[in-house]
Amino acid sequence: MRCNKVRNNLTAFLDRELPENLQEAVENHLASCPSCQQERKALERVQQTLEGMEVPPFEETVSPETILEMARTRTSASKEQSRKIRHPWLVPVPRGWQPVLALATVLAAIGIWNAFPLLKALPLPTAQEIYLAERIELFENLELIQDLALLEMMEATEGEHG
């Protein structure tokens, strides 16, 4: 077996990864070839240096629970992302338009509630009237009212006091 072929296979030989007949052939060559022996020693030194590298201590900086939590958060975030992709018409409303949209929404909701006269007959405790009064003030400032139950009560109040 020629020296250059042996040298090409030396690393794999040292790793015992050559097919058996090749492993043997290299072994036999090395027994009688001083220059390839030198080459072998040089590679062994490199391997030892690499294998002797210290494993630095890596303190645990994150717990497995944290990783699980991150995985859960990321899942819901990515679901949010995919929802946005599936429903592109759910566009974010620019700031200036929010009060207008709020008003339109409230008026539409009141319009809808007007079609259900039965709901106007619901009794209304005093505490809720106060609550409503505060909310109506908010409404006058054109804040978006999201709670439809609140709207229902507003409508009921108007019916009583109107």
Add this chain to the structure above:
Amino acid sequence: MGNTEDIQDMLAFQRGDERGFHRLFQRYRGPLMNYLYRFTGNRAVAEELMQEVFLRLCRAAGTYEPRSAFRTWLYQIATNVGRNEVRRREYSVKKEPLSPLISGTQNGLGGAISNPPSASPEDMARARQMEELTQQVLSRMPEKQRAALLLRRHHGFSYREISDVMNLRTGAVKSLIHRATGTLRKYLDPYLGILPQEGEKDAM
């Protein structure tokens, strides 16, 4: 056998038992940190990447099927994560010359050392320097060579297993490890030749 344990823990996790994940985390956090640290040369980056590997493990838990050895699959994820990161950050360290480490040498990148240091308590410091130099060479090596070398030398994977991890033929793995070893040898040889104990070994 370690692989049986790993797969059992993974399947338990799949069924909803988080302790399976905890066990896998405790078992592999350290080795993965070591792999990713040697791969990227940067502790903080290795930390991020290690977390990413476990996040991907979580994400894959639902559809996990034990086809290959668990370790092979896990290190496949780690290798992909590492290689993506290295490519993303474009570690173009080839431009900087390697710093000569041992005082008294002009150029550590080849050629004989003119002033070999005497055998002394400096051995510890030299070992640290060798390790530093080795890491520098690793960081400059092409990532495929680096991955294959680390998987073999530090994590005990066979060429066959490495070919599964990296999705290559075993012949390609053999070639990568051979070239990686040659690169290391080229930069380390001048230093390795002067370590005191080497003189004794030559008497074989």
